[in-house]
């Protein structure tokens with residue numbers, strides 16, 4: 352069921368509570384990556400141009416219901432002002448008299464950012480009273496926080512029970528791109544799943560096996576699959592209790608006619624560090640005291656060929672320990688293959704894969720980089736996102 356968007360309602364002169372995901376990395380009181388702020392600009396600009404009083408709300412970090420000075424949204428206000436090229440007011444509370452007084456001062460088109468909604472214990476508990484207090488500030492609710500849509504919190508879900516509730520442009524775009532990919536994919540359709548643990552990707556692998564033509568496995572989670580195939584993996588990451596599950600995925604892939612790609616060679620190290628000794632070995636030759644920290648060159652070539660012959664690729668999770676240069680080669684080549692594949696629609700599923708693409712300066716070569724880590728993962732698992740379910744149907 353598609354949801355109403357800001358285009359479907361009249362916001363002129365109205366107070367609009369707009370939930371955004373400004374959970375951005377910060378260092379020494381400065382925003383170090385403003386991707387998520389820039390991604391929300393179209394909605395904020397549109398609301399402002401339409402003459403709404405724009406009341407923005409976001410979480411930042413995980414302050415656990417307490418005021419944490421370093422997690423105030425003041426630096427975000429500054430960055431947002433620069434990007435909008437207009438003054439953005441800031442309220443030091445997210446509801447109540449102080450917030451109301453700030454809102455009173457707004458003219459049509461003005462923008463205000465409320466304080467971090469996670470400073471209040473009721474936010475993550477989805478406390479109905481807090482949701483009501485947020486709703487009292489506004490006439491309309493807009494949810495543009497795709498990155499937090501998998502959370503049923505007071506500012507992402509509870510508030511929608513009290514106000515007309517619609518999606519913003521970023522939310523709409525994310526749901527559109529990911530939704531179309533999963534329901535009506537161009538083929539061949541390939542999923543690349545990496546990252547640390549099988550445990551975190553069970554749902555997504557299971558769901559994607561129903562839909563894709565090719566499934567590429569990399570990263571730390573690959574070695575539980577490699578072990579399941581009967582190879583020795585030395586000290587590589589292993590989830591012993593997930594070997595049977597890995598086997599069941601291998602079987603499911605066969606049954607569904609999905610081509611499953613696993614590493615045929617790897618970069619092994621004698622230590623998990625940047626000073627480790629390393630060598631490239633075939634998958635059946637991992638030394639007992641070494642661990643595989645990246646996919647090897649033959650594997651990279653195979654994965655790149657599959658990527659380039661696909662029409663649609665979804666990528667979630669790095670191929671190796673990309674934070675350390677020595678083990679970043681596999682992740683980098685996968686990113687480069689995606690960047691070079693002109694006929695391939697590439698969707699980067701947020702989180703570490705998005706960080707990797709940024710690190711290699713390939714972000715502008717991707718078709719869509721999701722602003723949601725956990726949210727895009729849950730979407731790919733086929734789960735309903737509470738922040739979306741709560742919005743009004745068209």
Ligand SMILES: Nc1ncnc2c1ncn2[C@@H]1O[C@H](COP(=O)(O)OP(=O)(O)OP(=O)(O)O)[C@@H](O)[C@H]1O
Nearest residue numbers: 546547570571643644668670671672702703704724
């Ligand atoms: N072979 C490996 N051995 C150990 N760790 C690995 C290996 N390959 C990748 N990793 C680590 O996995 C981590 C990423 O795993 P994670 O499952 O969190 O990925 P993700 O799904 O992209 O992240 P997010 O949850 O933010 O979307 C990285 O820090 C990386 O160093």
Ligand SMILES: O=C(O)[C@H](O)COP(=O)(O)O
Nearest residue numbers: 372374412498499724725
């Ligand atoms: O960074 C994210 O994935 C979102 O902002 C959600 O944050 P959370 O995992 O702390 O709820």
